[in-house]
Amino acid sequence: MKQVDYIIVGQGLAGTCTALSLLREKQTVVVVAGADKKASSEVAAGLFNPITGKKMVLTWNAKELFPYLLQFYAQAEEELKIKILYPKKIYRPFSDMQAQNDFWAKSTEESAVFAAAEPDNDAYTPYINNPFGGISTNFSGYLDVKTFIQAVQNKLQDSGAFMHETLAYEDLIFEKEFVQYKDIRAKKIIFAEGYHNKENPYFKWVPVQGMKGDVLTLDIEDYPLQDVVNKHFFIIPLPNGSFRMGSSYIRQFEDDLPTIAGLKEITEGANTILKKPFVVTNQQAGIRPVVPDHRPIIGPHPENPLAVIINGLGTKGVSLSPFAARELVKFLLLGQEIDKSVSVNRFNYLYFIQKKN
Ligand SMILES: Cc1cc2nc3c(=O)[nH]c(=O)nc-3n(C[C@H](O)[C@H](O)[C@H](O)COP(=O)(O)OP(=O)(O)OC[C@H]3O[C@@H](n4cnc5c(N)ncnc54)[C@H](O)[C@@H]3O)c2cc1C
The missing domain is CATH 3.30.9.10 (D-Amino Acid Oxidase, subunit A, domain 2)
Structure with a gap:
C-alpha cells in the first residue's frame, strides 16, 4: 500500500497549483487526472487582468491576488526550469x-x-x-497555462505521483483516519475537478x-x-x-x-x-467552472472532513488559483480558518437541503 499525505483529483489550474503548493511544504501527493474529462485549463488564454468587466473596475481582492500570483508563477519558472509568465x-x-x-x-x-x-x-x-x-x-x-500544467505533470510523473485516469468514485474507501483509492492511502482527498464536479457524489450539491x-x-x-x-x-x-x-x-x-x-x-x-x-x-x-457569487469554493465536506474541494475559479483561474491553493494549504497544514468569502461553508445549507430530500 502506498501512503501519501494527499490525493488530488484533477489537474487543471486548481489541482496543479494545489499540488505545487503542497510539494513546496514538503507534503506528498498523488494526482489522479482523467484523460476523458476535458479541462477548461487546456484552452484558457491565460490572461491575468486586475481591471475587469465592461465597467473596467478593480477586480475582487486584486491587492492580494496580483502580487502573489506573480511571485507564485515566477517561483514555478525557477523550480521547473520553464518560461510561463509573460507580464504585459x-x-x-x-x-x-x-x-x-x-x-x-x-x-x-x-x-x-x-x-x-x-x-x-x-x-x-x-x-x-x-x-x-x-x-x-x-x-x-498572461500565463502559458499549458506549459505550466505539463511541467508539473512531468515532475509528478517522474516521482510516480501521477495517475492518468478518471477517478472511479465507487473505489474510494473512507475510514476514520484515512481515505483509500486502489492501493493508495492518504490523510485527505482534494477534489479539483472543475465543471466535472457535478458528477462527484460528495460535492455535487456545490453550485458550480x-x-x-x-x-x-x-x-x-x-x-x-x-x-x-x-x-x-x-x-x-x-x-x-x-x-x-x-x-x-x-x-x-x-x-x-x-x-x-x-x-x-x-x-x-x-x-x-x-x-x-x-x-x-x-x-x-x-x-x-463558475459560481453565482464569482468566488472560489474551498474547504472540507460538511460531514466528511477527509473530503475537500477547491473549485469555482470561473473566468479567472490564473489569478485565483495560487491564492485559493494557499488558503487551502494554510487550512490543511495549520488549521487556519478559510476566509468566509471563499469557504465552502457558505453553501453548506445546500448540502443539508439535498440530504433531507
Ligand atoms: C475559452 C476560455 C478562455 C479562458 N481564458 C482564461 C484566461 O484568459 N484567464 C483565466 O484566468 N482564465 C481563463 N479561463 C478560465 C479557466 O480556464 C478556468 O478558471 C480554470 O482553468 C479552471 O481550472 P480548474 O482546475 O478548476 O478546472 P479544469 O481546468 O476544468 O480542470 C479540471 C480537472 O479535473 C479533471 N477531472 C474531473 N473529474 C475527474 C475525475 N473524476 N477523475 C479524474 N480527473 C477528473 C479533469 O481531467 C481536469 O484535469 C478560460 C476558460 C475558457 C473556456
Whole structure:
C-alpha cells in the first residue's frame, strides 16, 4: 500500500497549483487526472487582468491576488526550469466618452496602482480602433497555462505521483483516519475537478455551473503591437508571432466542442477592434467552472472532513488559483480558518437541503 499525505483529483489550474503548493511544504501527493474529462485549463488564454468587466473596475481582492500570483508563477519558472509568465500591459480602449468619464470619476487611489495614467493612445491608433483613448494596466499579462500544467505533470510523473485516469468514485474507501483509492492511502482527498464536479457524489450539491467559451488563434497582417489589447474581447500576442483572441460566454450548451456562434461572435469582435486584416487558424472551446457569487469554493465536506474541494475559479483561474491553493494549504497544514468569502461553508445549507430530500 502506498501512503501519501494527499490525493488530488484533477489537474487543471486548481489541482496543479494545489499540488505545487503542497510539494513546496514538503507534503506528498498523488494526482489522479482523467484523460476523458476535458479541462477548461487546456484552452484558457491565460490572461491575468486586475481591471475587469465592461465597467473596467478593480477586480475582487486584486491587492492580494496580483502580487502573489506573480511571485507564485515566477517561483514555478525557477523550480521547473520553464518560461510561463509573460507580464504585459493590457491596453483597454474606452467604448465611448461616457466610459472614459466614468472610469476616471470612479478611479480610486487603489485602482490607480493597477491602471497606468494616460497611455500613448496614438501609438495604437494605426492598428486598432481607439477613438476615445484608453487605459493601460500594471500587474497584468498572461500565463502559458499549458506549459505550466505539463511541467508539473512531468515532475509528478517522474516521482510516480501521477495517475492518468478518471477517478472511479465507487473505489474510494473512507475510514476514520484515512481515505483509500486502489492501493493508495492518504490523510485527505482534494477534489479539483472543475465543471466535472457535478458528477462527484460528495460535492455535487456545490453550485458550480458551466460557462462554455470559445477562443481563437489568429494571424494578423502588419500588426507589431506587443501589448495585450482588451475591448470586450482580448487579443494576446504570442512569442511565435500569432495571436489568441477570445472569448465567448455561453450558458446553454450540450457539449464542449467549438461553436459556429462563438467563431462568428469573436471574428465580428476582431472586425470592430482591428484595423488590419486577419485570418483564423484555430478554434478551441472549454467549460469554465463558475459560481453565482464569482468566488472560489474551498474547504472540507460538511460531514466528511477527509473530503475537500477547491473549485469555482470561473473566468479567472490564473489569478485565483495560487491564492485559493494557499488558503487551502494554510487550512490543511495549520488549521487556519478559510476566509468566509471563499469557504465552502457558505453553501453548506445546500448540502443539508439535498440530504433531507
Ligand atoms: C475559452 C476560455 C478562455 C479562458 N481564458 C482564461 C484566461 O484568459 N484567464 C483565466 O484566468 N482564465 C481563463 N479561463 C478560465 C479557466 O480556464 C478556468 O478558471 C480554470 O482553468 C479552471 O481550472 P480548474 O482546475 O478548476 O478546472 P479544469 O481546468 O476544468 O480542470 C479540471 C480537472 O479535473 C479533471 N477531472 C474531473 N473529474 C475527474 C475525475 N473524476 N477523475 C479524474 N480527473 C477528473 C479533469 O481531467 C481536469 O484535469 C478560460 C476558460 C475558457 C473556456
